[in-house]
Ligand code: SF4
Ligand code: SF4
């Protein structure tokens with residue numbers, strides 16, 4: 207607590223952990239390349255420098271505010287300093303901006319523009335390195351790395367993976383996986399969070415929009431698209447719509463304009479997942495386990511468990527397919543046998559790991575064809591809408607296609623946010639199917655942005671212990687706690703991304719408060735929907751009675767193969 | 772290649788398994804094997820619960836760690852300022868020539884010799900200096916170096 211002077215303005219500070227947070231609070235956006243409020247402070251880029259009374263520089267991200275402190279944020283000396291850093295960074299950077307995947311969203315480019323860097327006087331002497339395109343989800347271009355270490359820290363601190371790190375030193379320093387291996391040869395779980403935080407084009411999400419355009423323009427193909435819950439509350443941001451706005455109707459319209467034959471809502475299959483997972487859970491309760499039952503919707507978590515906790519595979523982890531794959535099976539059943547037009551099933555997801563999931567052997571038919579051919583990200587869809595020149599913000603809304611034109615229940619909608627799957631499953635387990643119970647569940651502690659939450663709720667006379675985690679580091683901490691016997695849970699929901707899929711790496715990049723707005727929007731949608739119970743929804747009933755017809759095991763559950771890479 | 776993992780275990784046990792001891796462990800392994808093999812670094816990462824990328828990061832940061840197998844005799848020829856002006860480069864050229872080595876190929880195929888340069892051994896008064904393993908040879912000339920290598924080969928000189 208105290209007062210400081212920022213550009214001669216008297217400013218009160220409270221518990222801000224650095225000057226940067228204070229300046230941001232009063233509306234001054236200091237430039238940063240290596241600072242994320244949610245990660246540890248690194249202090250390497252030196253862009254955030256401020257000038258103190260004596261004319262000395264201090265890094266705002268790593269300096270505590272002090273009472274009586276006087277700083278300036280924008281002096282000629284600072285501007286010169288920032289320009290110089292940018293010039294040096296650009297000198298050691300591939301400068302093919304117009305052909306870079308990150309163009310328009312690159313922070314280096316943005317800052318160079320903001321500070322008016324007009325020339326680069328130094329030649330790039332670095333040896334050119336090949337791209338790493340081995341991963342199904344992300345592409346690494348070492349030539350565009352500015353050594354900010356953001357990816358290194360997110361992978362280590364949030365996912366506990368530490369796939370990427372610095373190697374060598376001085377002018378030879380690079381960021382790379384151990385032994386400069388390709389990403390596909392590491393334990394990388396494809397969560398894409400490193401790409402989400404990368405300020406430049408050094409790590410980007412794999413772009414598969416060209417394939418999609420090919421399918422859309424091939425009259426012999428029938429393109430059926432499903433759209434995940436988290437997509438609708440993030441896509442609008444790319445077109446100047448309010449943060450958190452639910453734009454599902456516009457998405458349907460845009461997809462139709464691009465030539466998609468049928469559009470469905472993954473919420474419908476999330477409802478099916480709820481029913482199956484609740485059934486599985488109740489069966490475990492009846493037969494005595496195994497507990498905890500882990501959720502299975504997040505492919506990054508599945509891959510993590512495969513390498514770090516194989517003991518949970520095909521055992522503690524629910525055998526339910528992800529909603530994406532459940533809908534994949536349903537869509538295949540409905541349209542997969544048309545002799546005239548080959549079905550191309552496509553998903554639009556907040557997720558980069560789904561690109562990997564759709565390629566897994568369990569989700570591929572005997573002839574090698576994938577059940578779901580492509581999984582595009584929210585961002586890829588936004589790019590396609592821009593490619594097509596569609597005025598998204600002013601589009602009319604359009605309805606989903608039959609037989610799933612209602613788009614599922616509120617329980618399926620909240621799958622997109624941390625705690626949502628656990629809440630939906632427990633909601634389904636309880637015999638009490640009244641809105642009063644829904645309300646009670648809402649406040650029991652599964653909602654909220656903390657990376658680890660626990661709750662106990664009484665379901666028909668039995669106390670159910672629930673844990674909800676996001677980030678694989680939090681998941682590992684929880685598993686360790688259980689192994690030490692310090693905690694017991696019946697059901698554990700794991701999502702790899704910050705606050706669940708709304709913070710997926712396929713979404714337009716968002717920290718808080720933007721992410722919270724997405725979460726609120728999903729809960730609001732659930733709240734506004736009259737149908738809150740998955741199994742009571744007519745579409746769920748239709749899907750089970752008319753399409754699945756008792757083949758639940760074969761269509762909706764999965765046994766993971768060993769040694770899947 | 773097979774390594775005696777028990778030896779690695781012993782090194783880790785003696786240094787302590789906490790992440791902060793990584794450098795000491797790597798030094799111990801390097802002293803034992805004369806380099807840090809990939810498999811051993813992976814093993815250390817798993818045992819000490821550090822990511823492989825971090826172990827690789829530390830191992831590549833410090834000049835003293837070698838990721839490649841070295842010969843039984845590591846010859847270091849000093850090319851610090853003092854040695855350089857007193858003609859250390861002709862010694863280096865000669866030694867490489869005798870052993871059929873170059874900058875890109877520092878170790879002989881029979882794993883007998885590795886030739887490296889160092890920037891100052893801190894013995895400038897003895898320039899030009901050369902070391903074989905940890906033994907110091909002062910005031911070298913290309914001819915003396917040749918004799919020394921022959922002596923080592925014939926077992927007359929043990930370092
Ligand atoms: S995709 Fe995830 S696990 Fe893989 S390197 Fe990036 S942050 Fe780490
Ligand atoms: S949390 Fe959601 S978006 Fe992130 S990897 Fe898992 S499924 Fe994908």
Ligand code: FES
Nearest residue numbers: 249251252254267
């Ligand atoms: S943001 Fe402060 S040094 Fe990079």
